[in-house]
């Protein structure tokens with residue numbers, strides 16, 4: 001049965017959507033063959049804004065077809081029918097999607113070792129609701145702006161369970177930076193950091209997606225903040241968001257600087273790099289220091305995904321300092337998620353939070369526009385080029401904000 005004839009309770013309704021009108025729109029010159037128009041919503045099981053958002057009949061999405069940490073090898077672009085949302089779902093037209101270091105862990109099948117390709121890629125998106133199921137319509141309507149943290153975001157349209165959508169005031173890329181990167185920093189520091197005023201906090205990969213937020217939240221807690229990065233431009237950015245001591249590790253030796261300037265050690269480390277940086281961070285902990293393992297990006301491109309770590313004497317080192325190492329994985333803290341999002345959205349609205357976005361304006365082939373730019377954006381992050389959160393603009397702004 002065509003979507004035009006979908007009806008509630010299995011009843012066959014009057015055609016709700018006129019389909020297949022051919023010809024050319026005299027105003028826009030656009031060929032209309034692929035568009036459909038709603039004339040009556042009253043019996044529809046799935047409210048689809050075909051007219052207002054010009055939903056095409058097909059879309060592009062990125063699919064993991066082979067398990068590999070090499071994103072280009074693992075992922076291919078497919079053209080498929082635009083999905084229909086289920087009863088409790090929203091169909092979101094993605095305007096922006098976020099790149100995460102773990103996109104390559106996901107494409108390597110490391111999140112769920114039992115997973116078999118093909119499966120959809122991408123963790124987060126923001127856009128407009130263009131269709132929704134009947135139950136979902138109790139809280140949402142076509143034209144609403146939402147963000148989400150869930151799988152299958154690298155697509156022109158994504159079906160999102162309504163209960164997982166985050167209503168946002170506008171489709172701004174800044175809100176996208178909060179979904180994974182901001183939420184990770186907010187919840188990890190709140191739950192595991194035990195930050196106290198005057199403590200010293202070290203953030204590694206500080207100028208990146210999640211690092212920028214860890215710097216700001218540690219500063220807001222009254223801490224002295226040190227941030228590592230690889231360029232002077234990033235160091236300048238870190239200063240601008242309140243980092244007391246940016247360290248460009250390509251220009252100065254990180255170990256020597258920490259030893260010389262922080263002889264008492266570091267109270268809290270927000271650690272994302274792993275390997276030798278993690279070892280150094282452990283050795284630099286102060287008495288009662290807390291090291292939060294956020295990630296280990298230096299190993300993600302390897303076959304195992306884990307960078308080498310010499311941890312033989314680790315228990316002794318921790319005991320001698322009454323220090324601790326704590327792991328953090330965002331999906332384990334979803335109970336904190338709504339509060340974190342609402343608090344960060346408020347901070348952003350009040351001008352208390354910088355959400356730096358990197359669209360790749362300075363990338364060789366230019367800004368990340370269109371779904372296929374996701375491949376370049378992943379390479380760009382892994383070359384350490386990004387300043388702030390890497391974001392791809394999947395689609396231009398919607399021509400109409402039609403509310404049905």
Ligand SMILES: NC(=O)c1ccc[n+]([C@@H]2O[C@H](COP(=O)([O-])OP(=O)(O)OC[C@H]3O[C@@H](n4cnc5c(N)ncnc54)[C@H](OP(=O)(O)O)[C@@H]3O)[C@@H](O)[C@H]2O)c1
Pocket residue numbers: 099100101102180181184205206207208209210211228229230231234272273293294295296297298299328329330331381382383384385386388389390
């Ligand atoms: N645990 C969780 O739930 C969770 C959630 C989100 C993110 N994370 C973790 O947070 C870390 C940052 O992720 P993100 O998505 O926000 O990325 P990102 O920080 O925006 O980008 C990665 C940055 O890491 C730095 N880096 C250091 N060593 C690197 C290496 N060997 N290869 C590539 N980059 C290196 C680079 O900055 P410099 O060149 O300036 O050093 C690069 O810009 C990752 O470890 C990720 O897994 C964890």
